[in-house]
Amino acid sequence: xxxxxxxxxxxxxxxxxxxxxxxxxxxxxxxxxxxxxxxxxxxxxxxxxxxxxxxxxxxxxxxxxxxxxxxxxxxxxxxxxxxxxxxxxxxxxxxxxxxxxxxxxxxxxxxxxxxxxxxxxxxxxxxxxxxxxxxxxxxxxxxxxxxxxxxxxxxxxxxxxxxxxxxxxxxxxxxxxxxxxxxxxxxxxxxxxxxxxxxxxxxxxxxxxx
Amino acid sequence: xxxxxxxxxxxxxxxxxxxxxxxxxxxxxxxxxxxxxxxxxxxxxxxxxxxxxxxxxxxxxxxxxxxxxxxxxxxxxxxxxxxxxxxxxxxxxxxxxxxxxxxxxxxxxxxxxxxxxxxxxxxxxxxxxxxxxxxxxxxxxxxxxxxxxxxxxxxxxxxxxxxxxxxxxxxxxxxxxxxxxxxxxxxxxxxxxxxxxxxxxxxxxxxxxx
DNA sequence: CCTCGAACCGAACACTGTTAGTTTGTAACC
DNA sequence: GGTTACAAACTAACAGTGTTCGGTTCGAGG
Numbered sequence: 305x306x307x308x309x310x311x312x313x314x315x316x317x318x319x320x321x322x323x324x325x326x327x328x329x330x331x332x333x334x335x336x337x338x339x340x341x342x343x344x345x346x347x348x349x350x351x352x353x354x355x356x357x358x359x360x361x362x363x364x365x366x367x368x369x370x371x372x373x374x375x376x377x378x379x380x381x382x383x384x385x386x387x388x389x390x391x392x393x394x395x396x397x398x399x400x401x402x403x404x405x406x407x408x409x410x411x412x413x414x415x416x417x418x419x420x421x422x423x424x425x426x427x428x429x430x431x432x433x434x435x436x437x438x439x440x441x442x443x444x445x446x447x448x449x450x451x452x453x454x455x456x457x458x459x460x461x462x463x464x465x466x467x468x469x470x471x472x473x474x475x476x477x478x479x480x481x482x483x484x485x486x487x488x489x490x491x492x493x494x495x496x497x498x499x500x501x502x503x504x505x506x507x508x509x510x511x512x513x514x
Numbered sequence: 515x516x517x518x519x520x521x522x523x524x525x526x527x528x529x530x531x532x533x534x535x536x537x538x539x540x541x542x543x544x545x546x547x548x549x550x551x552x553x554x555x556x557x558x559x560x561x562x563x564x565x566x567x568x569x570x571x572x573x574x575x576x577x578x579x580x581x582x583x584x585x586x587x588x589x590x591x592x593x594x595x596x597x598x599x600x601x602x603x604x605x606x607x608x609x610x611x612x613x614x615x616x617x618x619x620x621x622x623x624x625x626x627x628x629x630x631x632x633x634x635x636x637x638x639x640x641x642x643x644x645x646x647x648x649x650x651x652x653x654x655x656x657x658x659x660x661x662x663x664x665x666x667x668x669x670x671x672x673x674x675x676x677x678x679x680x681x682x683x684x685x686x687x688x689x690x691x692x693x694x695x696x697x698x699x700x701x702x703x704x705x706x707x708x709x710x711x712x713x714x715x716x717x718x719x720x721x722x723x724x
Numbered sequence: 725c726c727t728c729g730a731a732c733c734g735a736a737c738a739c740t741g742t743t744a745g746t747t748t749g750t751a752a753c754c
Numbered sequence: 755g756g757t758t759a760c761a762a763a764c765t766a767a768c769a770g771t772g773t774t775c776g777g778t779t780c781g782a783g784g
Contacts, residue, residue: 307749307762336741348743349763357741405615408661410670412677422682429684437705439691439698443668444706447661448654451618456660457631457653460620467622472632474639481649488649495647496654499713500706507709516779517731546772558774559732567772 312345315353315363323364323400330402331361362413365403369416371396377427383501385427389420390445390497397453398486404454432512444500452493459485522555525563525573533574533610540612541571572623575613579626581606587637593711595637599630600655600707607663608696614664642722654710662703669695 321342340347354360376388411417428438461482468475531552535544550557564570586598621627638648671692678685
C-alpha cells in the first residue's frame, strides 16, 4: 500500500491521537512510532503533516491552552480577573496533567499562553499596577497554578507507607495525603491564591497609581 | 583492558560527573554513554556501581537537596522558619537549575526532601496550625519555590522579539524581561512569599489553636 | 598457589527521532 | 485518453538511547 484512496492522515487527526496518548501514557509515552501505529500508519508518514515531535507537542499543548479564559479581566476588577484566570488555567491543566511539565517550561512558542500573559499584564497595568509588579504578579500566580497542577507536593509521595513512618514522624499520614492528592492540591491552591491576593492589598495601596 | 590495577569508578565519582553533566548539558543531556566517556570508561561498567539512570539521578538530586536548611524552624517562629526554608530551598535550586523539573515531580524517593517536609509540617503544627493547613502551607511554598526556580515565566520567553511585538502589545518588553530573567524570577518569588505570608495572618488568627 | 569475586569491556537488544529515496494513487491539463 | 505533476504513504537506514549478557582480567583472601 503506497497511497490510500482517501487520505488517512491529517494534522487534526494526528493532534487528537497524540493528545490521547499523552493523556494515557504521559509525555514520555508518546513516540512517533506509537502514534503512527495508533493511526494505522508508519512513523515516517507523519512527517508529511508535522514537522517533528517537538513542534507536534507544542501545537497540541497550545490547543489545550486556548481553553484558558481571561475574559473576566474585561470586567475591570483585577482581583476577580486574577482569580478567574488562575482557576481556569488550573482547571485546564488538571484535565491534562501530563502536559504540565511541558507547560512549566515557559510560554514561548505557544501563542495561546502569550495571549493570556498579555491580557493579564494589560489588565494589571490598566488597574494602576506598575508594569514591573504586573509581571511579577502574573508570574507568581503562574507558579501557584503550575505547582498545584503538577501535584508536586501531595501526589509526589510514595506508595510505600514504611518509607515515611520510620524516620519522619510528622508525615505519618502522608499516604492518606496521597489518597486525597487532588483534594489537597486543590485546597493548597485555593488557600495560596486567597492568601496571596489578600497580601497584595497593602502593596496595591502603596504602589498603585491612577 | 579488562580490570584496572586500581578501581577507576566509584559511586561518588559517578555522582560528581553526573552532576557536572547535568549542570552543563541539562537533564536531557545526561546519557550513560556520555557519563562513561567523561569517566574514561564504557557505559556498561557503570552498572556495577549504579542500578540505573533513574536511581542515579534520584541520588544526585537527593545530595543536592541535602543543602536545604530547615534549622530556622527550631527557633520557634514559624514565619521566619518558612521564609528561611523557602529561601534556602530556592537558592539550592537556582544553583542547579537543570534539576528543577526533576524536583518538581515530587519528594518521593528523596530522603532529604522528605526530611524537609517533615520539619515544615512539624513546625507548623507545633505553632498551632491544624495539620491540614500545615500541609497546604508547605505545599503552597513549594509551588512558589519550584515555579520561580524553574523560571517558568520570565526565562521561558523567546529570543525573537517579533514574536511578541506583533500581536501582544503589553509584552513589548518581554525580551528585556528575558535579559533580566533571574532578577524577575527572584523578585516575583519574594513578592509572592511576602504577600502569601501577609495573607496568612488573618487565617492564622482564625484557625490556630494553642 | 589458587580460587573467587570485583571491575571493566564488547556486543547485542529493543527502543528512540528523523531522513532519503521510492512507490503509488489521484487530479489537472492538453 | 494520455501525460504530467503532486501528494501520501511506504521501506530502509542512521545515529542515538538505556540496559543486559557473557566474557576477560586483575587483586585479594584462604
